[in-house]
Amino acid sequence: MKVLVTGGAGFIGSHIVDQLLEKGHQAVVVDNLSTGEEEYLRPDLPFYRMDIQDEGIDRVIGEEQPDAVIHQAAQSQVTRSIEDPLGDARTNILGTIRLLESCRRHGVAKIIYASSAAIYGNPQYLPIDEQHPLSPLSPYGISKGTPEEYIRAYHSLHGLSFTIFRYANVYGIRQVPHGEGAVISIFIDRLLRDLPLTIHGDGEQTRDYIYVEDVARANVAALARGDGETLNLGTGVNTSLNDLVKTMEKISGRKLEVNYGPNRPGDIKYSYFNIDRVKSVLNWDPITDLETGLTRTLDFYGAL
Structure with missing residues (x-):
């Protein structure tokens, strides 16, 4: 085809x-x-x-x-x-x-x-x-x-x-660090540049x-x-940003610095x-x- x-x-x-x-x-x-x-x-x-x-x-x-x-x-x-x-x-x-x-x-x-x-x-x-x-x-x-x-x-x-x-x-692989749903790519980009991760809210918001x-x-x-x-x-799996950070720390063997900020207007909490x-x-x-x-x-x- x-x-x-x-x-x-x-x-x-x-x-x-x-x-x-x-x-x-x-x-x-x-x-x-x-x-x-x-x-x-x-x-x-x-x-x-x-x-x-x-x-x-x-x-x-x-x-x-x-x-x-x-x-x-x-x-x-x-x-x-x-x-x-x-x-x-x-x-x-x-x-x-x-x-x-x-x-x-x-x-x-x-x-x-x-x-x-x-x-x-x-x-x-x-x-x-x-x-x-x-x-x-x-x-x-x-x-x-x-x-x-x-x-x-x-x-x-x-x-x-x-x-x-x-x-x-x-x-x-190949994802650019911006765009809808690109949080993992953004986190990896900041990890590679030894920059702290930024999370808006308490990090308990979830995504699939x-x-x-x-x-x-x-x-x-x-x-x-x-x-x-x-x-x-x-995937049908509910993963929080905090759990995402923990998984990245486990895989990389590095403690990641995270800065928590205020919630962004319009952000969805759980999905x-x-x-x-x-x-x-x-x-x-x-x-x-x-x-x-x-x-x-x-x-x-x-x-x-």
Whole structure:
């Protein structure tokens, strides 16, 4: 199968490309390299340095004729979405619509879309399942959720198959130390520079941390499964920032200095996923526990 990956030189996208190739698929990458790195890609891989807002995306899809599109490209910083909501919407909403139009015109069979836990807002109950009400707290949450509705409409109107993933906090090798859910990357960056970690609040706030290779496996699995599904993608494990720091100390053998500050307005206190649906639909499991994933990541960056 030929698969076009938007954001395929980025953190998550490059791991998806790696696993596509391992499974014998053909991969085509579109990435503007705003956060991605061309060095993550094989030199013989078809690569188009292009923004998803670029009209040229239609030419690429027309020429390459992919069977499926895995859409990872996005503006992923909550703070940037607040400072520049128009720019955020242009990338995440209008860019996705342009991509959907190209898929329609050129007969792409399926799109797999990376949405976010940010669309849920403050949890009304835990763990969060796919039926949880949507109440995003930022333009980023809105701009990740809105394309879901467009994708469902393109399915109804034009027969475009889809799987939507709502990501928990993805971490691992190649992550840049900013963006939504990048707390582990930020902590590792500060550890490498011998700087104290900063935690807003008491550190008891929790998140669901999923290793990037597990996310990539789910995306590849969705090429053959999960049509018409919207699925939470996490581990179902509730981990506090304080526990995260303790695990990093255990792995690195170093005592980490932590500065605690006031809570940030709008921060969510507790959040983790119910993942029963994705496990059942995709026959998939998150096989990398936090200690294993952190060990691999710290070792990659030379922090061990």
